[in-house]
Amino acid sequence: MNKPAPDAVRAPTDWKTDAMQKRIRRRYARERRFKLFGMLAVILSAAFLAFLLFTMVTNGWRGFTRTEIALPLDFPAMAMQIEPAQLATPGANLALSGAELEGKVSNAALAAYGPQSVPVLSDAAWLKVREALKADPSLLGRKATLWVPASTQIEQGLRGNDAAAPLARKLYDAGKLHTGFNTGFFGDSDSTDPVAVGIWGAFKGSLLTMAVTFLIAFPIGVLSAIYLEEYAPKNRWTDLIEVSINNLAAVPSIIFGLLGLAVFLGSWSLFGVRVGPLLPRSAALVGGVTLALMIMPVIVIASRNAIKGVPPSIRDAALGIGASRIQVVFHHVLPLAMPGILTGTIIGMARALGETAPLLLIGMRAFIVTPPGGFTDPATVLPVQIFLWSDEVSRGFVEKTSAAILVLLVFLLAMNGLAIYLRNKFETRW
């Protein structure tokens, strides 16, 4: 380029020239491209979410339905050595197993439908007969036709997914099959047969685990937030606590599983005394404690922010009329910070509810047929149940896994929605 003479007046740029027009067009085109990329990024991310939900719904909605088959049963002819009165006692299950109810039910199916290439009854059909007998002992004295779960081959055949389709179609046309809402999915527990599985056991395990998590993480989290924000002197110890909490929030969840395994379930010695296992393996208690340690930093950080948001004038006013420092916090600051604390807690609990990895390590992956009765019974939780079912290849389990995922997502959405609602409703601008 030629250097302009120092005294030369620089001519204004002529924007009308072709070169300049072209240049502007190019810049604007690049601007539009850039904007388009941004829009595409947002749209594609949202589309991925939509696609994921769509996949789960198309795979999972049939998990909420179940095909049942009519099973004529002649109880007097079965010659079971059981009195109706026995069925009301706690030992009824053992007595009915002892009377070989399972074999008699499959014999009844053989009598009604003849030998087929695939089983017509679900593995769990006899359990439904057992429940029916316990609910109505008078059945023992008469013939009855019960609707029991059909086998997974028949169910999938009716949906056109299995080689048993012609047989299923035939039975359906004869009025021996009907498909209805799968109440068992919400009332039963794990099973080897996809037709008979339910999420109740896992759901109850989740409830128990979450109860433990909440009871531990919420008080401890809030109390330590209060301490750090309101009372802690600035020294090396409080710095150490702060650093610990911030780092714990970023520790991968699986590390907490290793912690639970080594500290709560392993046995180790403390000053020569053999300690442990501190908590029962596979139980909701140990899962809850582990998850509580995991989400505590989340609650502490959210609570500290909420407490920080309460203006100092409130504290000064309370102190000014003679409240003690404890009273200032518990009577004034804490109630005002509560919406923020609760929002953080709900988000933390939602994270705990969806967590799987640490629970796998502490043994909450057992095959649980009876729902846990208490905090120390072997239990599993909903996400782990999903993981266990996802290992099964049969089409029936794909449906049930997706259906369980839908249930889990509904709960998580509800919790997050509640958190957002709380935040908007109680958000105060000081």
Added chain:
Amino acid sequence: MNPLALLFLIAGLGLIGWLTGRARALRIDRGGAKRLHSLPSQHGWYVATWAVLPALLFVAVWASLSPSLVRDAVLEHPAAAQLPQFEFERDALLAEAKRVAEHPDDARAFDPVAQQLAAPTRAAETRYNWMGGAIAILLAFSCGLFAWSRVRAQLKARNQVERIVMTLLLVASLIAILTTLGIFLSLLWESLRFFEQVPITDFLFGTHWSPQVIEASNPGKSLGAVPLFWGTFFIGAVIAMLVAIPFGLMSAIYLTQYAAPRVRAWMKPTLEMLAGVPTVVYGYFAALTVAPAVRDLAVMLGMPFASSESALAAGLVMGVMIIPFVSSMADDSIAAVPTAMRDGSLAMGATHSETISRVLLPAALPGVVAGVLLAVSRAIGETMIVVMAASGAANITLNPFESATTVTKQIVDLLTGEAEFDSPKTLAAFALGLTLFVITLLLNIVALRVVKKYREAYE
């Protein structure tokens, strides 16, 4: 005694303590001779704390001691002599006896010895439960009575209660340190035991990983973790970031700089939902939908034996999971750039995109980099997606269609099999955990440093 009933009883005693303590203080107050130092309700709290706290501490100690007491009692029973000597089997039988003892109605032991031991187990459990319960109640009652007897006008009930509350607050915040310490020590302890059996150099620099077949004479030969480190890096820090960084960054830019407020109000929570979906759902989606699609693509590209557990499938889904994380970090750091810089650039005639890519992004770069580091730390710690969609075969490969395995996947695989606690196989999981913990910690510390430094530059 049922633990829940015991807790209720103790709480009930606490309530009675509160009421009687307050009543006594009120009576002194009405007597009018002396002015109370503290409010009546504070006297109530004083008595209630005395009644509840020692009893609860005792219950906690008792609960951790009683299982081993029960165990010792059961082992003294004559039938226990038939138990196998091997500790693992013996514990299993004792657990079975315990289960039968607790559910006599619908459980039956498969093993005759366990069935025989059910009755003594139940007896021992009942005995120790009642013993503990009785001591706890006695403790609550006597401590409460002691405190009640001390209620008088001069008693500084408020100061005492507040001191206890302060102690509780301090103890609560110490739990965070205890947890960190617990994680570090337990990982370190088990890892040291591992390194007694396997040289640390074999573990850190060995390139062959096959824990299924471990030579007893030289376990280090098949426990070289380099393939795992590579797989973790390849899936979490390369493939996932190739998805998460452009998508996260561009959507943050679009939503903060271009989108109309209404669009932003809707799309931001929608994208955040991606972070709220449980990882097990992503894992299932990756295994069920993405992995087969990736395999088909590989076959189309001329790799007929492509794995259906490719690194690409796991990495892609992981990247999508991380998008909201990157985008919210980028969002924050772009918003922290002073408006004057943006306005100045626009005033000079730069287009929006030129302003963003030449002014805003360079200024926000430290924050974005910190966000990316945090995202990487998250991705390499992510477990369920790789457990469900990645393979267990430890390969060192650059081909995303081939299978690769990660540290987290191997931890789960090593610990969910049936193995005794002391084998190098189980202990290797803790050594892997320690490595993972240290790396994520370093990433976080570096990221926080970067953020801090950057903040100082503009404020």
